[in-house]
Amino acid sequence: MRSFTTRRSVLRAFAVAGAVALGGLSALAPATATAQPFPTKPITIIVPFSAGGTTDILARIVGQYLGTKFGESVVIENRDGAGGNIGMQLAARAKPDGYTLFMGTVGTHAINEHLYGNLKFDPRKDFQPLTRVAMVPNLLVVNPERPYRSVQELIEYAKAHPGEVTFASSGNGSSIHLSGELFKQLAGVDMLHVPYRGSAPAVTDLLGGQVDIMFDNMPSAIQHVRSGTLVPLAVTPSKRSSELPEIPTVAEAGVPGYEATSWFGMFAPAGTPDDIVKLLNEAIVEALHDPEVVEKFTAQGAEVYSETPESFAQFIEAENEKWSAVVKASGARVN
Known part of the structure; x- marks a missing residue:
């Protein structure tokens, strides 16, 4: 047992000496001293x-x-x-x-x-x-029974009937609501906001004719546009949508500077x-x-x-x- 211990001590001494010769005792630093990888948990x-x-x-x-x-x-x-x-x-x-x-x-x-x-x-x-x-993008859509088929016709109608055009939204302060408020400001029209508890009930009432227009998120509106149950007037970004390339932007359709x-x-x-x-x-x-x-x-x-x-x-x-x-x-x- 003693000879084994002595031999182990000698080998360890040689290992330390080798480490010093290769760059000092820091070469023996444990791997845990390095930065931990990310991530290591969910x-x-x-x-x-x-x-x-x-x-x-x-x-x-x-x-x-x-x-x-x-x-x-x-x-x-x-x-x-x-x-x-x-x-x-x-x-x-x-x-x-x-x-x-x-x-x-x-x-x-x-x-x-x-x-x-x-x-x-x-x-x-x-x-x-x-x-x-x-x-x-948001999509400006109207009930097909309404008398306007373009942004300009909507603006003309709203100016001739102030406060009568109703626009639905998914709730007060939602991006859908404020898209309509921005339109009102830049187009100079007076429209009545009708807030709902979510986009789905707002679209339901738009389809049923209880409200006139809506600036809805495209994912929930596009299916109704493709089926013909809603009429698209414009998209709200600064460029047209690849999904509906034939539909103009609100800015192109007559409201310069509009983008939402x-x-x-x-x-x-x-x-x-x-x-x-x-x-x-x-x-x-x-x-x-x-x-x-x-x-x-x-x-x-x-x-x-x-x-x-x-x-x-x-x-x-x-x-x-x-x-x-x-x-x-x-x-x-x-x-």
């Missing part, structure tokens, strides 16, 4: 709206890709309510380690701040933008380390260039969009400036 994406909506669907498509890429589960957690504020508050308070992400929208990050009083978080300061993931698009983007809590932010941005952008992901987005009427965190942050600032003015002019307020 990632959660908080969606501030109910399952089955556009925000949820897009988050699941991206999450599925990330799960495959990282070899870790990506869990979608739906926390709906208060226009997205419940899920947003939860995400804002999450540990900034990259394991909790948030799928935000034009509503959560450019409208709610100006619409709701006494928010318990800051939509801009408490979140780290990663990238936009999609732009979804629903957008969706991925965020992390503020304070997330820069290297994790970079890694997540690159992974999500990679997903958004995958042909299968692009195909799935297109099927939802969404246009894939990716960018740097810095570019996304600048876009959010511009969107806040734009929509704060629209909210103020509309008089909409939720306490």
